[in-house]
Amino acid sequence: MTKVSPTSSTNRRVSERRRSSRRDVTLGGKLFFGLAGLSIDCVIRDLSDHGARVAVPSAAWKAPKEVHLLSLREGRVYSGRVVWNRGRYLGLNFHQVQAASAVSDPMMNPIKAAWAMVAGDQSATDAAGRPPL
Numbered sequence: 001m002t003k004v005s006p007t008s009s010t011n012r013r014v015s016e017r018r019r020s021s022r023r024d025v026t027l028g029g030k031l032f033f034g035l036a037g038l039s040i041d042c043v044i045r046d047l048s049d050h051g052a053r054v055a056v057p058s059a060a061w062k063a064p065k066e067v068h069l070l071s072l073r074e075g076r077v078y079s080g081r082v083v084w085n086r087g088r089y090l091g092l093n094f095h096q097v098q099a100a101s102a103v104s105d106p107m108m109n110p111i112k113a114a115w116a117m118v119a120g121d122q123s124a125t126d127a128a129g130r131p132p133l
Contacts, residue, residue, distance in 0.1 A: 028072040037110025
């Protein structure tokens with residue numbers, strides 16, 4: 001009889017619930033939340049078409065339920081929910097993915113402006129270098 005460790009058994013159950021497999025990555029990101037376009041830097045640790053695991057700077061940060069994750073390398077915005085929170089790590093489940101440059105919702109202008117700054121598009125800033133309101 002083969003003994004299965006709790007860790008491998010847990011990983012297998014989690015992977016069976018996922019709609020698509022995640023790939024290990026190390027990508028810079030920003031989590032946006034709230035109506036004021038508040039954000040926090042993060043590191044995307046693994047990513048799939050439907051979810052991600054991200055690391056935030058502090059385990060004390062209280063994650064909101066709804067977030068938008070901007071991948072700073074890809075220029076993609078992943079919109080979804082925080083489905084688990086374990087210390088500095090958050091599990092996200094996405095319901096929408098779009099290119100940051102194609103964001104049309106005015107409530108997401110801070111995300112579009114952040115991407116424009118990363119991508120070097122100075123036309124998305126005012127004369128003082130600030131993103132538009």
